[in-house]
Amino acid sequence: MWKFVFLAMWLVVLSGCQTVSHSTQSIPDPLAAAKNRLALGLTYLKSNNFIQAKYNLDKALDFAPRFADAHFGIAYYHQQVGELALAEDSYQVALNLDESNPDIANSYGAFLCSQGHYVDAQTYFFKAIKNQNYLSTAQTYENLALCSQSQGDIFAAIDYLNKALNHEPTRQQSLYLLAELYASQNQHDQALQTIKSYERVVGPNPDSMFLSFDVALSQGNEQKARGWYNVLSSRYTGHPNTLVAENKLAEFVGHRQQQKDRTNAQKTSDKIIKPVYHTLKYGETLYRLSRIYNVSVFDIMTWNTIAQTDSLPIGMQLIVSYQ
Secondary structure: OOOOOOOOOOOOOOOOOOOOOOOHHHOOOHHHHHHHHHHHHHHHHHOOOHHHHHHHHHHHHHHOOOOHHHHHHHHHHHHHOOOHHHHHHHHHHHHHHOOOOHHHHHHHHHHHHHOOOHHHHHHHHHHHHOOOOOOOHHHHHHHHHHHHHHOOOHHHHHHHHHHHHHHOOOOHHHHHHHHHHHHHOOOHHHHHHHHHHHHHHHOOOHHHHHHHHHHHHHOOOHHHHHHHHHHHHHHOOOOHHHHHHHHHHHHHHHHHHHHHHHHHHHHHHHHHHOEEEEEOOOOOOHHHHHHHHOOOHHHHHHHHOOOOOOOOOOOOEEEEEEO
């Protein structure tokens, strides 16, 4: 899930402001009133009260039509309700009013990536990162990782997550995502090391235990995987991760048994189709060969298409058995 940084949008309602009326002429500080309405609108939006959210966000724009964060808030509202064309327009207005605002650039980059405009999205992400006053660089690198992952560029995503962790080593989401990506690329040592870092931050939990279980399965270590499953089932009975682990373990065991069965069947098949040859020497007869190889004379004659036994040449290659 994309995460957006709204430093200007989640302001605490300023104390000492005058009561807002319908006429901006009676407001001594329209910008402060706009900030209050913006914060209120976003609070309603967070609780999915879209009617009150839109009302207060519109009020913010009434008080301060050139307040970039108000347009930013409206853009986010339109994005939440699926009005993507209107969201695009509002983002553009916000950026035109405050082109150096890294929070708007970061969120617009996330919006563009969600629409599949990856190159443009990266441009805005890097614009946010390059701002020396930006406080959420780790978040933007994480967004870059998510955007790269959505394009299937896993190695770039891993690189961006490591950069996010360089800026914020205890960032939970980045640690978990990085562990997942390492596991998906069979980089087991890095995955397990990252899981440990994640657990040092939040402690062992069903997610980290399941990921350790998954890595063990990926390594083909049934014993270790079963150990993690036992821990999950004893501590988190009925948890979705426990149920998924149970199914994956059963699938793994079943698949391994199928492989063993196919291998055994192939070995049996190989025994049937591989003949054993004997080079006929002076003085040897089919009867003597039948006693040596514990087969019948008739079998040797059948395998070699022999009609008579009194004219076999010395040095003839005879099939005398099958393995």
